[in-house]
Amino acid sequence: MTELPDLLATPLSALHRELGGRMVPFAGYSMPVQYPAGIMAEHLHTRAAAGLFDVSHMGQAELVGEGAAAALERLTPADVQGLKPGRQRYGVLLNEQGGIIDDFMFANMGERLFLVVNASRKHVDLPLIESVLPRGVTLRPLADRALLALQGPGAVAALATILPDLAALKFMGVWEGQGMVISRSGYTGEDGVEISLPAEQAESFAKTLLGLPGVMPAGLGARDSLRLEAGLCLYGNDIDETTSPVEANLVWSIGKRRRMEWNFAGAETIRGQLDHGVSRLRVGIQPQGRQPARGHTPIQAAGLDIGEITSGGFGPSVNAPVAMGYVAREHAADGTPLELLVRGKGLSAHVAPLPFHPHRYAR
Template sequence: MADTDLLETPLASLHRELGGRMVPFAGYAMPVQYPAGIMAEHLHTRASAGLFDVSHMGQAELIGEGAAAALEKLTPADVQILKPGRQRYGVLMTETGGILDDFMVANRGDRLFLVLNASRKHLDIPAIEAVLPAGVTLRPLPDRALVALQGPGAVPALATLAPGIAAMKFMDFSEFEIAGVPCLVSRSGYTGEDGVEISIPAEQAEAVAKALLALPGVMPAGLGARDSLRLEAGLCLYGNDLDETTSPVEANLVWTMGKRRRTAWDFRGAERCRDELDNGAKRLRVGIQPEGRQPARGHTPVQVSGEVVGEITSGGFGPSVNAPVAMGYVARGAAADGTALELMVRGKALPARICPLPFAPHRYAR
């Protein structure tokens, strides 16, 4: 895709002003890093607070009586039990039991608020619309920006502008005025750290972002740090660790499937999930710790005793753990923690082992 064909977020001019190096991502021009560099942005987020532009994500509202029940046709998440002011993570399913997308859903009281992946929103929206009964409407919100303020210093800094945010717990969702602008705030994120995601009217996004960057300890961070942070946290990236061939059982996302839903089996693709829970999935998503210092990237073949048993889906260097880290799918028989592996990197077998996720401990505000 030529640069001239790329979409821009409401913060594009601010990224350039801050020296962001812009790259194509999911059809958008996005900052991969700023002058400090990916390593510095990553470590600063773990120690203090990083501000990420995630406005490329799809935001939408589901309005009308029966909205939660309608959404449950596509997801095994228990949406109907979600209380006002709470949010949860889930997956949207295909007919064959694969994952169409992963998403966030929050209960705003009179409506549901959805956040969809940038690369999948053009598929998610018609899929959701196709299952809606009369009286329930999906309303995309292209006129809103989305930023993530992440790290142990994020909420203390933000609370100087909106004190009520300090009382929120992990996955709480509420409305606050920040720098004079009405915003939607969830205490969640994609780094494994405490923090918030803030939905802002697009025309006021730059003013809010500048107010956040002016807070003590906050620095801008790009896609590079976002990727290394989420990998250390063992969090999936759609298109790498999840796709339409992957089931929630294989992906080790059974925890996203509500107990009631695993009794009724009344969601799209349920037959495959039920079979894999009863009989075991052929492969599983696992953490992989390469030995030594050389990272193994996505699509690296994984072997046990010379036999290919899977492949890496996400891999790189983990700045916080000061070592290479990876996730991937391996045959169920090779998925036990401690299993010795060989990773085929440029024709050379590098030793590795299966290890528990996450690599860096989650520090959410429970």
């Protein structure tokens, strides 16, 4: 299988071909959407045991220097300065209007901050972060590193057979050693880890992981259905520069201290939304029957347009179609009846609590 033309390749591209991965374009990269077992099998195996995902297309970087955390807080309402060493946190980068430029993960590694941003936005995020740095603080892009996600209830037990220290790591904890940075986190709603390591070691280590009991390769298709069941946002679908963390139901990502200081980009807008409410909210949506409703499907109530699906598909673990989208605030309560216009035909649905499948993090 040849690489797709004009696309970047991850350090695991040869391994994807060897494993029979079906490659598709994603965020400028040639990425495996599935392997011969298929998306359904990869999804269910990750829920039951462990799936190995290549997420090396994501952007990785370090912030080094005194004042790095305070500088990053100019762009995010997350509490960066209060994060303890060896811990990781989720945050959003905001524009001056309170719109989400990207969502990202940041970890306190003691003498530096370790950042992971979305592949489709790293060309925006990294220059933006650099633009707010004071003298003495440096942003170091880590283009020479790969990123693997080992996800599922059997993931950490399998990994601990070769890295015993990982067994004691708690959710959102970070371990560093042997050239690797490993966080107990992920994008599936399951327990698991994300492993940053030098690009030249990625293929060998991935093969080692695939040789562990219960581990199978999984592609973008299963990653998307897993995160949708878990109610997790995909940048460019569920959140973007036209959505705020309040509208997106990500208020929990705004630090308590930050709500007293209001010294981040878009703070005035966010404060107004928290005080007075917003006109629309991101909600879970459960279509009736078996037919999925995809992104951009119009949402109606009583014959009036009230919103749009942003992510939708079939949830293998819940054995039903699942979706997320934005609806007018007065229609956002759980159980509210909706009608989805799927290919011009009405499909009954209702607002459903998120996540569709329970999170099983190691808290």
